[in-house]
Amino acid sequence: MLRPSPLPAVLSPVITPFLANGEPDGGRLARQCAWLLANNVGLAIFGTNSEANSMSTRQKLALLESLVAQGLAVDQMMPGTGACAIDDAVVLTRAAVEAGAAGTLMLPPFYYKDLSDDGLFAYYSEVIDRVGSSRLQVYVYNIPQVTKVPLSLDLLARLVKAFPTTVVGMKDSSGDWSYTESVIRALAPHGFRVYAGSEVFLLRTLRAGGVGCISATANVNPAAISALARDWQSPLADNRQAELDQVRSMFQSLPMIAAMKAAVADTLKDSDWARVRPPLVPLNDAQLATLRESMAKTGFSMPGLAS
Amino acid sequence: MLRPSPLPAVLSPVITPFLANGEPDGGRLARQCAWLLANNVGLAIFGTNSEANSMSTRQKLALLESLVAQGLAVDQMMPGTGACAIDDAVVLTRAAVEAGAAGTLMLPPFYYKDLSDDGLFAYYSEVIDRVGSSRLQVYVYNIPQVTKVPLSLDLLARLVKAFPTTVVGMKDSSGDWSYTESVIRALAPHGFRVYAGSEVFLLRTLRAGGVGCISATANVNPAAISALARDWQSPLADNRQAELDQVRSMFQSLPMIAAMKAAVADTLKDSDWARVRPPLVPLNDAQLATLRESMAKTGFSMPGLAS
Numbered sequence: 060m061l062r063p064s065p066l067p068a069v070l071s072p073v074i075t076p077f078l079a080n081g082e083p084d085g086g087r088l089a090r091q092c093a094w095l096l097a098n099n100v101g102l103a104i105f106g107t108n109s110e111a112n113s114m115s116t117r118q119k120l121a122l123l124e125s126l127v128a129q130g131l132a133v134d135q136m137m138p139g140t141g142a143c144a145i146d147d148a149v150v151l152t153r154a155a156v157e158a159g160a161a162g163t164l165m166l167p168p169f170y171y172k173d174l175s176d177d178g179l180f181a182y183y184s185e186v187i188d189r190v191g192s193s194r195l196q197v198y199v200y201n202i203p204q205v206t207k208v209p210l211s212l213d214l215l216a217r218l219v220k221a222f223p224t225t226v227v228g229m230k231d232s233s234g235d236w237s238y239t240e241s242v243i244r245a246l247a248p249h250g251f252r253v254y255a256g257s258e259v260f261l262l263r264t265l266r267a268g269g270v271g272c273i274s275a276t277a278n279v280n281p282a283a284i285s286a287l288a289r290d291w292q293s294p295l296a297d298n299r300q301a302e303l304d305q306v307r308s309m310f311q312s313l314p315m316i317a318a319m320k321a322a323v324a325d326t327l328k329d330s331d332w333a334r335v336r337p338p339l340v341p342l343n344d345a346q347l348a349t350l351r352e353s354m355a356k357t358g359f360s361m362p363g364l365a366s
Numbered sequence: 367m368l369r370p371s372p373l374p375a376v377l378s379p380v381i382t383p384f385l386a387n388g389e390p391d392g393g394r395l396a397r398q399c400a401w402l403l404a405n406n407v408g409l410a411i412f413g414t415n416s417e418a419n420s421m422s423t424r425q426k427l428a429l430l431e432s433l434v435a436q437g438l439a440v441d442q443m444m445p446g447t448g449a450c451a452i453d454d455a456v457v458l459t460r461a462a463v464e465a466g467a468a469g470t471l472m473l474p475p476f477y478y479k480d481l482s483d484d485g486l487f488a489y490y491s492e493v494i495d496r497v498g499s500s501r502l503q504v505y506v507y508n509i510p511q512v513t514k515v516p517l518s519l520d521l522l523a524r525l526v527k528a529f530p531t532t533v534v535g536m537k538d539s540s541g542d543w544s545y546t547e548s549v550i551r552a553l554a555p556h557g558f559r560v561y562a563g564s565e566v567f568l569l570r571t572l573r574a575g576g577v578g579c580i581s582a583t584a585n586v587n588p589a590a591i592s593a594l595a596r597d598w599q600s601p602l603a604d605n606r607q608a609e610l611d612q613v614r615s616m617f618q619s620l621p622m623i624a625a626m627k628a629a630v631a632d633t634l635k636d637s638d639w640a641r642v643r644p645p646l647v648p649l650n651d652a653q654l655a656t657l658r659e660s661m662a663k664t665g666f667s668m669p670g671l672a673s
Contacts, residue, residue: 081452081492112477115453116422143450145388145644146422168645169477170419172512178645185388185644205479207514337452337492338475338485 061227061250064196065134066161068271068288069261070254071095071278072106072139074319075114075122077334083118085125087332087366091278091323092131094364098281099289102131103164105139105151107205107232108275108316113336116147120154133159137273141166141200148186152195162196164230164273169206176214183218187225195225202232202256209233212241219246230273232256236263243267258284259307262300265291276307278319279361309353317342318350322359325351327366368534368557371503372441373468375578375595376568377561378402378585379413379446381626382421382429384641390425392432394639394673398585398630399438401671405588406596409438410471412446412458414512414539415582415623420643423454427461440466444580448473448507455493459502469503471537471580476513483521490525494532502532509539509563516540519548526553537580539563543570550574565591566614569607572598583614585626586668616660624649625657629666632658634673 073095076087092102104126105111105119114122119138127133140151140163148165155163165186167179187197199218203209210229218226228251231239239260243253244267253269255261258280261272265288277284280303287299310318317335321342324332333341342350353359380402383394399409411433412418412426421429426445434440447458447470455472462470472493474486494504506525510516517536525533535558538546546567550560551574560576562568565587568579572595584591587610594606617625624642628649631639640648649657660666 107477112450113452113475115449115451115457118451118453142422143419144422144425145420146425150422168420170414170512171645172514174645175647178647181644181647205477207479337488338478338481340482340485340488 061224064161064227064252066137067099067101067135067285069099069258069277069281069285070101070103070137070273071281072103072108072273072275074278074316074323075109076332077336081336083114083122085122085129088122089126089129089131090366092126095277095281096132096135097363099285100277100281101135101137103137103139103273106164106273107202108278108319109139110316110336110339111139113339116142116150119151123154123158127158134161136160137162137164137198139164139166139200143168143170145182145185145189149189152186152190156190156192156195162198162227164198164200166200166202167206167208167210169208172207174208176211176217179210179214180217183226184221187222193224196227197222197225198252198254199226199229200232201229204234212245215242216245219249219251228252228254228270230254230256236260239264239269240267243269257307258303261287261303262291262296275315275319276310279310279322280306282362305357306359309357309359313342313346313350314339318346321347321350322354322361323364326361326364329366368531371468371534371559373444374406374408374442374592376406376565376584376588376592377408377410377444377580378588379410379415379580379582381585381623381630382416383639384643386638388643390421390429392429392436395429396433396436396438397673399433402584402588403439403442404670406592407584407588408442408444410444410446410580413471413580414509415585415626416446417623417643417646418446420646423449423457426458430461430465434465441468443467444469444471444505446471446473446507450475450477452489452492456496459493459497463497463499463502469505469534471505471507473507473509474513474515474517476515479514481515483518483524486517486521487524490533491528494529500531504529504533505559505561506533506536507539508536511541519552522549523552526556526558535559535561535577537561537563543567546571546576547574550576564614565594565610568594568610569598569603582622582626583617586617586629587613589669612664613666616664616666620649620653620657621646625653628654628657629661629668630671633668633671636673
C-alpha cells in the first residue's frame with residue numbers, strides 16, 4: 060500500500076547559489092530553503108532550475124549534507140537524483156534516502172536519444188534494486204524539452220506495476236496538458252501522485268486529481284502559489300491562477316534561472332546570488348533592466364526574504 | 367606554436383566491457399585496446415560508443431588508472447573528458463593529462479538546450495583554466511544528433527583564438543559534410559586537427575586537409591580503416607572507401623553499440639562482452655540473427671582478436 064506523503068502540494072526546484080570558485084554555497088542555500096518552507100513550499104533541491112546537472116555527484120552529496128546539518132526539514136525534501144550514469148544515480152538516491160528525504164525526483168538518463176521503454180525501465184529498475192530500501196519513494200521526472208527523452212505512459216504504468224510502493228509519483232514538465240491528464244486518469248486512482256511542472260497547470264492538475272506542482276517560479280512567488288494550492292476550491296481560484304500566470308510570464312520571458320537569481324540578488328542586495336554556472340550565463344544589462352522594470356511596474360516583491 | 371601530435375589518423379571510441387555487477391572491466395578493455403593499437407588505431411576511450419556517460423567519474427578514473435597500470439600506450443589515448451558538470455570535466459581532464467594522454471575529447475555540457483556561444487565558451491574556458499596545464503591538448507567534440515547542442519564554427523574559432531596551443535582539434539560527428547568542410551577550411555591552415563566522426567567521411571576529410579577519423583566502426587574494422595588513412599592517395603582509395611562503407615552499414619543498420627559488442631562477443635566466444643549498460647539494451651534475437659547472417663554472408667571477421 061502507498062504510504063501518505065509528508066510532502067506539500069507545491070515544491071520549488073530550489074535555485075542554487077554558487078561561490079566565486081564555482082562551488083555551491085550551502086549557507087545561502089539553507090537560508091533560501093528556510094524562506095520557502097516558511098511559505099509552505101517544499102524543497103525539490105537538485106532540479107533543472109537548481110543547475111543540478113552542472114554540479115558533480117561529489118558537490119551534490121556535500122550540499123545535501125550541509126542542508127541536513129543546518130537542520131532543514133528533510134521530510135519536506137525531494138532531491139533530484141537521476142543521472143546519466145546509474146552509479147551516480149544510486150549514490151545520490153541512497154544518500155537522499157539515508158538523510159530521510161520524503162522522495163527523490165528521478166530524471167531518465169539523458170545522453171542517448173531514441174531510447175526504448177525497455178532501456179528506460181532497466182535504468183529505473185536497476186537504481187531501485189541497488190538502493191534496495193523500503194523507504195525509497197521515487198517520483199519520475201518527465202521534461203522532454205530539455206532531456207529530449209520523453210517518458211511514455213506505458214513506461215510509467217510498467218514501473219508502477221513493478222514497484223507499486225516505490226514508484227509513487229511523477230513531475231511532468233512536458234507542458235503537454237493532454238499527456239499530464241492521461242497520466243492522472245490512468246494512475247492517480249492507484250494513489251500515484253502527479254505534480255505538474257509549472258503552476259500554470261496548478262488548478263487543472265488539482266481539479267483532475269493530481270497533487271500539485273513543482274515549479275521554477277515557486278522560487279520567487281512561493282506564498283501565492285502555495286495559497287492557491289490550499290484554496291483551489293475557492294470561487295476566486297481562477298482569478299488567483301491568472302495572477303500566478305502573470306508573475307510567471309514575467310520570468311519566463313527572460314532566461315528563467317538567471318532571472319530568478321537576479322531577482323533574489325536584487326531583493327537581498329547580494330550580487331553573489333546572481334551567479335550561474337556555465338553553460339548558463341547571467342542576464343545581460345538589457346535583460347536585467349527589463350526584469351527590474353517589470354518588477355517595479357507590477358509591484359512584485361518577495362516578502363520575508365532576508366539574508 | 368602547435369606541437370606535433372603522436373596520435374594516429376584513426377582512433378576508436380573503444381567499446382567498454384562491463385561485469386555482471388555493472389562495473390567496467392579493465393582487463394577485457396585493455397585486451398581490446400591492445401588489439402586496436404596493433405591495428406594502428408588510437409584509443410578514444412570514454413566516447414559515445416564507450417557508453418562513457420553511463421559511467422560515473424569514479425568509474426572512469428578507475429578505468430583509466432587500470433589501463434595505464436596495464437601498460438597501454440598513453441600517448442595513443444584521447445579520453446573523453448567532457449561532462450555536464452565542470453567539476454567532473456576538470457577532474458577527468460586533469461587525470462588524463464597527468465596520465466600522459468596525448469589529447470582529451472571534450473563534449474559540451476549537454477543537459478540544457480538552446481545554449482549561447484558565450485555559455486559554451488565559458489564552460490570550455492573554465493575547464494582549461496582550472497586544469498591549467500601546458501600539456502593539455504583539447505579536441506572539441508561535436509555530436510549534435512546526440513547532445514542536441516550544436517557547436518558553431520564561431521565558437522570553435524573563438525576557442526582557438528583564446529587557447530591557441532590548447533584547443534588543437536575537434537571530432538565532428540555531425541554527419542554534415544558542409545559543416546566539417548567549413549571547419550577544415552577555416553581552421554586547418556592554423557594547424558587545427560579535424561577528425562571526422564565516421565570513416566564514411568575519411569577520404570573526403572583527408573583530401574580537404576583534415577587528419578582522419580574517430581569512428582565507432584574502428585572498434586570492429588580497425589585494420590582496413592587505418593590502412594585507408596595510410597594509403598589515401600592510392601589510385602584504389604575510392605574502392606577501399608566503398609568497402610569500408612559496406613562494413614559500416616552492416617553495423618549501422620542495427621543498434622550500433624550493441625551490435626559491435628555482439629560481434630566481439632561472438633568472435634571471442636565470450637558472451638559477457640555483449641553486455642550494455644541501461645538505457646541501452648542488447649540486441650534482441652532477431653537483430654542478433656541479422657547480424658550473424660550479414661557477417662557470414664560478407665565474410666566479415668576480426669583477424670587477430672583473441673581473449
